[in-house]
Amino acid sequence: MAEKFVHHMLRGLGQRIEHRGEVVVIGLGRFGSSLSSTLIDMGHEVLGLDESAKRVQEHTELLTHVAQVDTTNIDALRQVGVADATSVVVCIGADVEASVLTTAALADLEIPNIWAKAQTEAHGRILARVGAHNVVFPEAEMGSRVAHLVTGGLLEYVALDADFALVEMAAPPELVGVPLGDSDLRRQYKVTVVCHKPVGGAFTYADRETVLSANDLVVVAGHRRDLDRFAAST
Structure with a gap:
């Protein structure tokens, strides 16, 4: 922060x-x-x-x-x-x-x-x-960040402005094993997987052809309400 x-x-x-x-x-x-x-x-x-x-x-x-x-x-x-x-x-x-x-x-x-x-x-x-x-307002910003972390499966939460954020989380089961372009993620949740990190690897860009594994980490971007809804569904 x-x-x-x-x-x-x-x-x-x-x-x-x-x-x-x-x-x-x-x-x-x-x-x-x-x-x-x-x-x-x-x-x-x-x-x-x-x-x-x-x-x-x-x-x-x-x-x-x-x-x-x-x-x-x-x-x-x-x-x-x-x-x-x-x-x-x-x-x-x-x-x-x-x-x-x-x-x-x-x-x-x-x-x-x-x-x-x-x-x-x-x-x-x-x-x-x-x-x-x-x-x-560092106390308020930190309070918001911690609230998102302790109430779900998020590993990191970074607010970019009042209504847009990035979250780091484990790859949800529904995204594993299929190309991101076929996952219908954007239409269903209105969020985007920006990058991913395989086990033992480093973060790299994600695109429509990216196929996630069960233990991958992902960084997802979106409006706060959409991210909360997506995180709650996983």
Whole structure:
């Protein structure tokens, strides 16, 4: 999930943003720490900021740079170089006031790619109004993903937008042993098998001639309601 978020963030998601330099992550709690670690693993430099000296110390060896900063203070942000950043993520958790004031300060600095974590829809609307270019709801998104995983036979669930997703699952018995083009899958369920993975093999594209075996894994794309109906039938 974090890696998908990073790709969206650095791409600008609707804006033509060319990322450069360090990514600034504000708030090094669970979400901010996970995001920062993913960015580092992907080869990006990260400046992590937090008002907690303990959290800053914990991330000293993990991130490119860290600093203890009151991020609601625009002058403090300037002093640590945030004004020169292209992409900043506000990962502040329960302190809604600090989250909003920090986002507003970043907007005043004219940061071109501001992402902010929201706790609720109302919080998200405020963040957007004070200058966040993109608002995310990681707890809600994770809750939706886990709900799909624990209530069926799905191995992975990735939402691509509000009404379209990819799911990974074991090949359903009705698809085994026949070419996908003869399975009537698209007409019956309105979903598509995108790729498959044989036992001991690697994922590869699926087409009309693909014949699945009993222990294959498949990735299926479709609208959420259609995917839920398909998963429930297997």
